[in-house]
Amino acid sequence: MEYSLVLQQVVNNLERHEQTTRIRKMLICACKGVWENDPNKLNSFPVASLLKELKRKNPTPEELKISLYKILNRINKQGEYLVVAKTIFGGMKQLYDLDRELTQPKLLESEPSSSSSPNRLYPYPKPSLPVAPSHKKRIDRVYDPFGVRMEMMTYTNPLRAKIIIFSTIYRPFNFSNQDWLNLKLHELDDLTQALINNYESLSETEQKLKEAAQCIDDPEENTQTINAILQTIKPCYQHLDETIIAEPDLDQTIVMDED
Amino acid sequence: MDAKELIDRYRSGQRDFSNANLCGLNLYGADLMGIDLTQANLHGTTMIFAYLNRAKLYKANLIVTKLSGAYLSQADLRGVKLRDADLHGAVLQGADLRGADLTLVNLMDANLMDADLRGTNLSGANLTGACMRGANLREEKRVYSSSLRGAKLRKVDLRGANLAGADLSRADLSGAFLTDVNLRGANLNGAYLTDANLRGAYMSDANMNEVSLSGANLTNARLERALLMSADMTDVNMRAAILPDANLSMASLSRAKLSGARLNRANLSRANLSEADLSHADLVDAYLAKADLADANLNNANLIRAELSTANLIGAEFSGATMPDGKIND
Structure with missing residues (x-):
C-alpha cells in the first residue's frame, strides 16, 4: 500500500x-x-x-x-x-x-522450488533510498522483549521485580489494595521497557533501583531481584549507550497537564 | 489450626498437613517448601510470596486464594481447585497442574515455563504477559483436553509449547510469541491472533474459522487442512506457509504476503485476495470461485487446474505464471 x-x-x-x-x-x-x-x-x-x-x-x-x-x-x-x-x-x-x-x-524466507530466473526471486523493487545506518539495525536485533522477560523470570520472582521497578519509575509501592490493582495495570514487559528508557546509564538505574527498594521489606530478596534485573537489562543498556542521539531536552521540571 | 501453629509445626519438622483445614489463614511470605497439603482446605488463604516449592497440593481447595508472587516451582498441583485465585507474578516453573481448575484465575506475568497444564480448565483466565515457554497443554485422549476458552493470553510467551487439540476458542492471543508452537487440531475459532508471531507454527487440522490474524507472522507455518473460513487475515505474512487442502473461503486476505506459499487444493472461494502477493505460490487445483484477485501479484505462480472462471482478475499480474490450462504466461 x-x-x-x-x-x-x-x-x-x-x-x-x-x-x-x-x-x-x-x-x-x-x-x-x-x-x-x-x-x-x-x-x-x-x-x-x-x-x-x-x-x-x-x-x-x-x-x-x-x-x-x-x-x-x-x-x-x-x-x-x-x-x-x-x-x-x-x-x-x-x-x-x-x-x-x-x-x-526482500528475500523470500524460503525459496520456492519452482524458481526459474534468479531475478524473479525479488518481487520488490531494489532500494532507492539509503539503508539505515548499521547501529540502528543492531537495536532491533539485540532488544528482544520476550527474551528479556524470560531471562528475568528465570532468575527472579516476576512480582518482586514488578514491585521494585514500579517503585523506581513511579512511586514507592505501599502494598495497599489500590496499589495491588495499580500494579495489575502494568505488565512486567512495559515496566522493564520504561525502566530501560528512563535512565541514561546502567549505574544510574542501579542506584535508582536500590533507592526504591529501601522502602520495601525483605532487603535480601530485594538485592537478589535487583541483581537479576540489572543482569537481564545490561545488554540493552550497552546498546542504548551507543545509540542515544542527543536531542533538545525538555525542561527537567514536571510538566502539568491541565485537562 | 492458626498460622502460627502451622509454621511452628513445620519448623519443628512436620511436613504432612494433608486434609488440614487452613482456610482464611494469613501465610504471607511463609517458608513452607515441600509441605504436604494434599486435599487440604485453603479456601481464601493469603499466601503472597510464600515458599511452596515442591509442595504437594494434590486436589487441595485453593479457591479465591491470594498466591501473588508465590513460589510454586515443581509443586504438585494436580486436580487443585484454583478458581478465582490470584497468581499474579507467581512462579510455577515445572509445576504439575494436570486437571486443575484454573477458571478465571489471574496468572498475569506468571512464570509457567515447562509447566504441565494438560487437561486444565483455564477458561476466562488472565495470562497476559505470562511466560509459558515449553508448557504442555496437549490434548491427551478425552480426559486431558485443556480449555483456554476466552482466556487472555496477550503477549504471552508460548514458544515451542504443545497446545495440540487445546480449546482456545475466542482467546486473546494478540502479540503473543508462538513460534514453533504445536497447535495441531486446536480449536481457535474466533480467537484473536492480531500481530502474533506464529513463525514455523504447526497448525494442521486446526479450526481457525473467523480468527483474527491481521498483521500476524505465519512464515513457514504448517496449516494443512486448517479451517480458516471468514478469517481476517489482512496484511498477514504467510510467506512459504504450507496450506494444502486448507479452507479459506470468504477469508479476508487483502495485501497478504503469500509468496511461495503452498495452496494446492485450497478452497479460496469468495476470499478477498486483492493486492495479495501470491508470487511463486503453488495454487494447483485451488478453488478460487468468486475470489477477488484485483491487483494481486501472481507472477510465477502455479495455477494448473485452478478454478479461476468466476474470479475477479482486474489488475492481477500473471507474468511467468503457469495458467489453469498449463500454458505459461510471458
Missing part, C-alpha cells in the same frame, strides 16, 4: 481516538519540545505534519520509544499518558514497518 494512504489511516485513527487531545499534546511535546494546553494552539498543528516530524526526529521505533518515555517521565498523569504513548507508538509502528518494506530488498 502507498505510504500516503497508510499515513492518512494513522492520522484518521489518532484524530478519531477518544484521547485525541492528549495525543496532540504528546505529539506537539515530542516534536516542538513544549507542553501545549491551549485548545486553539493544539488544533493548529496538522497531525500528519506532526507524525512526519516525529519520524524525522526518531528514525527508528526504539528512538521513538525513548523520546516518548522521556516525556512520560516528566508529566503528572503518567498512567493516562502511558496509554496515549502506546497509541502513538502503535500508529507510528505502521509507518516504520512500511518504511522498512519500501527501503530494503
Whole structure:
C-alpha cells in the first residue's frame, strides 16, 4: 500500500481516538519540545505534519520509544499518558514497518522450488533510498522483549521485580489494595521497557533501583531481584549507550497537564 | 489450626498437613517448601510470596486464594481447585497442574515455563504477559483436553509449547510469541491472533474459522487442512506457509504476503485476495470461485487446474505464471 494512504489511516485513527487531545499534546511535546494546553494552539498543528516530524526526529521505533518515555517521565498523569504513548507508538509502528518494506530488498524466507530466473526471486523493487545506518539495525536485533522477560523470570520472582521497578519509575509501592490493582495495570514487559528508557546509564538505574527498594521489606530478596534485573537489562543498556542521539531536552521540571 | 501453629509445626519438622483445614489463614511470605497439603482446605488463604516449592497440593481447595508472587516451582498441583485465585507474578516453573481448575484465575506475568497444564480448565483466565515457554497443554485422549476458552493470553510467551487439540476458542492471543508452537487440531475459532508471531507454527487440522490474524507472522507455518473460513487475515505474512487442502473461503486476505506459499487444493472461494502477493505460490487445483484477485501479484505462480472462471482478475499480474490450462504466461 502507498505510504500516503497508510499515513492518512494513522492520522484518521489518532484524530478519531477518544484521547485525541492528549495525543496532540504528546505529539506537539515530542516534536516542538513544549507542553501545549491551549485548545486553539493544539488544533493548529496538522497531525500528519506532526507524525512526519516525529519520524524525522526518531528514525527508528526504539528512538521513538525513548523520546516518548522521556516525556512520560516528566508529566503528572503518567498512567493516562502511558496509554496515549502506546497509541502513538502503535500508529507510528505502521509507518516504520512500511518504511522498512519500501527501503530494503526482500528475500523470500524460503525459496520456492519452482524458481526459474534468479531475478524473479525479488518481487520488490531494489532500494532507492539509503539503508539505515548499521547501529540502528543492531537495536532491533539485540532488544528482544520476550527474551528479556524470560531471562528475568528465570532468575527472579516476576512480582518482586514488578514491585521494585514500579517503585523506581513511579512511586514507592505501599502494598495497599489500590496499589495491588495499580500494579495489575502494568505488565512486567512495559515496566522493564520504561525502566530501560528512563535512565541514561546502567549505574544510574542501579542506584535508582536500590533507592526504591529501601522502602520495601525483605532487603535480601530485594538485592537478589535487583541483581537479576540489572543482569537481564545490561545488554540493552550497552546498546542504548551507543545509540542515544542527543536531542533538545525538555525542561527537567514536571510538566502539568491541565485537562 | 492458626498460622502460627502451622509454621511452628513445620519448623519443628512436620511436613504432612494433608486434609488440614487452613482456610482464611494469613501465610504471607511463609517458608513452607515441600509441605504436604494434599486435599487440604485453603479456601481464601493469603499466601503472597510464600515458599511452596515442591509442595504437594494434590486436589487441595485453593479457591479465591491470594498466591501473588508465590513460589510454586515443581509443586504438585494436580486436580487443585484454583478458581478465582490470584497468581499474579507467581512462579510455577515445572509445576504439575494436570486437571486443575484454573477458571478465571489471574496468572498475569506468571512464570509457567515447562509447566504441565494438560487437561486444565483455564477458561476466562488472565495470562497476559505470562511466560509459558515449553508448557504442555496437549490434548491427551478425552480426559486431558485443556480449555483456554476466552482466556487472555496477550503477549504471552508460548514458544515451542504443545497446545495440540487445546480449546482456545475466542482467546486473546494478540502479540503473543508462538513460534514453533504445536497447535495441531486446536480449536481457535474466533480467537484473536492480531500481530502474533506464529513463525514455523504447526497448525494442521486446526479450526481457525473467523480468527483474527491481521498483521500476524505465519512464515513457514504448517496449516494443512486448517479451517480458516471468514478469517481476517489482512496484511498477514504467510510467506512459504504450507496450506494444502486448507479452507479459506470468504477469508479476508487483502495485501497478504503469500509468496511461495503452498495452496494446492485450497478452497479460496469468495476470499478477498486483492493486492495479495501470491508470487511463486503453488495454487494447483485451488478453488478460487468468486475470489477477488484485483491487483494481486501472481507472477510465477502455479495455477494448473485452478478454478479461476468466476474470479475477479482486474489488475492481477500473471507474468511467468503457469495458467489453469498449463500454458505459461510471458
